[in-house]
Amino acid sequence: MATKTNTTAAQTTDASDIQSKTAEKDSSTMKVDNATVEKDEMKNAPLHKFFVDALKDIYYAEEAIVSALGKMQEAATTEELKDAFEDHQLQTKKHISRLEKVFKSIDEKPEKKKCDAIEGIIKEGEEVIKSTQEGSMTRDAALIIAAQKVEHYEIATYGGLVQLAITMGHDKAADLLEKTLQEEEDTDYDLTEIAETYINFEAEQED
Template sequence: MATKTTENKDNSPVKDSSATAETAASASKKNIQADNASVNENEMKNSPLHKFFVSALKDIYFAENAIIDALDKMQEAATTEELKEAFEDHQFQTKKHVSRLEKVFKLIDETPEKKECKAIKGIIEEGEEIIKSTEEGSMTRDAALIIAAQKVEHYEIATYGGLAQLAITMGHDKAADLLEKTLQEEEDTDYDLTEIAETYINFDAEQEE
């Protein structure tokens, strides 16, 4: 905006004070908006919903790391190469999910931390018991391992689905996109495990004596 000028009696230019006042008012408005944004952000971070959201992220962060280790044992225990490969692929995918969660923490200005997840610990322990109680090299073991793996998937699907919706509610759109991407991958894995079971593993297991 050009600054208007007038002339004094001695013909020297004088700046229009209205332009200066308008500039000052604009700067003041921006400062107020910045202050309000800072207050709103602090209020959000102190809200019960935000605290729950972060706690749930720490819970699934612990779970994903625990699942990586569990998949090693499940892959080793599996009978068929197809199921072994499925567990190997899921382990690789789970490592990506851990990295993606770390990005979510960063997007909401929080530090990635693990909080013990009793639910996933129980599911993993159940999977370990399945390995002990089924015969090595049997299709029955594979059928049981698929059920154990799908219990893991269903826990993750429920968690990521809920977290994605909370992220949308709180305006964390980029975080929501990442969480929804992981949700879709978990659903795809669950479907793939069902396909493996229904193609032949369950039928072959039924024939075992």
């Protein structure tokens, strides 16, 4: 009889283990299903769609800025400004790579959307080159202002994107975007320093 009792107890334990494992499996499946539903809901949310759209916009803008900075570097008078534009161009290429990581972090494909705002700012910069004398400090002063208009657009964009990423819980994306925002602010400050150190004063002396 003792043997029979032990066998019955073992069978009861085995059944209990099976039920427990089945419950765990069902719970795990439910979590996966819930995560999928939440992910789909997030992607369909209006704020998420706007966030992705804004990323596509700045992704396009950064590509356009790389090209524009090459032209500005070539047109600049002083070596200091030429070097600043070259450094910013290299930095912008890093920003493009970082944006691709941002897309990946939110499970979106990197895509570009034409940015009319940056197109207008770049066109204005091209007009600056045409309307100023080659080799003059006036041209450098004007180029700095044109470049800072680009910077301010980027600062406004990245600043907003950082806050949206934080709001939606995209922590990795927020960290990446924050790094770029800080670098844009540093570049803007450096351009101001170059202008105020001597370029603006020498431009003022030109006939």
